[in-house]
């Protein structure tokens with residue numbers, strides 16, 4: 038079991054590492070622990086999941102994928118990677134509504150932090166969750182269901198790993214579908230809104246060196262018309278692209294309009310490519326969707342600070358939802374993402390500058406990435422913050438799943 042996260046910027050402080058092979062073993066472990074936390078695939082960039090007690094990987098539990106054709110749902114083992122689930126679903130004629138940029142991320146870890154893809158009509162990955170099974174602080178097994186537990190269920194999906202150890206997740210399915218991915222180059226800033234709303238899932242990439250977007254990645258349903266060659270003043274890429282200038286495109290999902298199944302087009306990167314560790318840090322802020330142009334203008338004065346420490350900045354959209362701690366709670370969102378260079382000393386001051394410039398838009402940081410926004414501002418940005426704090430106290434009165442970062446944002 039790795040002792041560091043994928044990016045290598047977090048060395049886990051746990052005293053003991055565990056890999057239970059059954060849920061019963063896991064239940065005993067949690068019940069006996071003073072402090073415990075699960076690690077998924079380690080793709081987070083902060084210490085939200087870092088405990089000084091016991092760190093548990095669920096990778097040793099059975100790799101269940103059970104499809105319920107009547108309900109059009111699938112129940113999966115929490116530690117499975119989205120990419121593995123997706124491959125099986127497609128083979129059975131099904132799809133998930135959306136995926137993140139990397140298919141190597143665990144289902145439970147992704148949902149716990151509000152992980153998302155893009156698309157004005159697509160919610161984050163947690164919005165597909167229909168039920169969760171979790172081991173709570175006293176070692177009990179709890180099942181919560183969207184249709185039975187209503188509002189409390191909405192509080193538990195984006196759970197920050199703080200409400201229990203999720204062992205199984207039930208997800209809504211769609212019939213499988215085909216997607217074509219087109220990359221357009223050099224989009225003028227004034228077309229930001231039109232471009233973001235132009236296809237099933239759209240990503241805009243900028244290096245902040247000019248007021249234009251270097252690339253637009255349009256993932257559209259295969260039966261939709263291709264963009265015209267001079268679409269919104271862009272030119273069509275005539276070869277596959279990587280979002281980060283100068284990086285090889287062979288790790289990226291197929292482009293140039295070649296049709297293919299949803300799970301081989303909606304992520305940016307291919308499952309077959311193994312990103313063992315990343316020389317990068319990431320931050321991301323969810324803002325009101327309608328504020329795209331103003332938010333970009335607010336960042337312009339610090340473009341000269343951002344560009345030198347940036348690999349690439351990506352804009353995506355996420356539909357509003359009802360999940361209490363979802364960064365998209367009650368708000369159609371613009372997600373402004375930064376892939377930074379792998380050097381916290383130079384990146385953290387720029388993160389602070391970005392947060393200061395974005396403050397007027399009530400930014401909600403990605404729970405799994407680098408951020409330092411004042412806890413009071415985070416609390417104010419979430420209408421259900423107090424309800425989640427109460428749920429935490431109710432489900433984990435001993436503070437078994439508490440971590441330093443969680444305590445900072447949800448003080449006891």
Ligand SMILES: Cc1cc2nc3c(=O)[nH]c(=O)nc-3n(C[C@H](O)[C@H](O)[C@H](O)COP(=O)(O)OP(=O)(O)OC[C@H]3O[C@@H](n4cnc5c(N)ncnc54)[C@H](O)[C@@H]3O)c2cc1C
Pocket residue numbers: 042043074075076077078079080081082085086087095115116136137138139142143144145146147148149150151152153154197198199201202203204315403405406
């Ligand atoms: C290259 C790369 C690309 C990314 N792309 C995207 C993207 O497109 N969109 C996006 O929104 N984010 C993206 N992310 C961020 C990533 O999706 C989140 O950080 C996500 O939480 C990672 O899941 P994980 O299992 O790897 O995380 P981990 O770091 O292992 O865990 C994350 C949190 O979830 C908790 N957790 C894990 N498993 C469980 C469980 N079974 N029960 C309860 N809690 C659990 C952990 O305790 C921890 O607090 C990306 C990250 C990387 C490195």
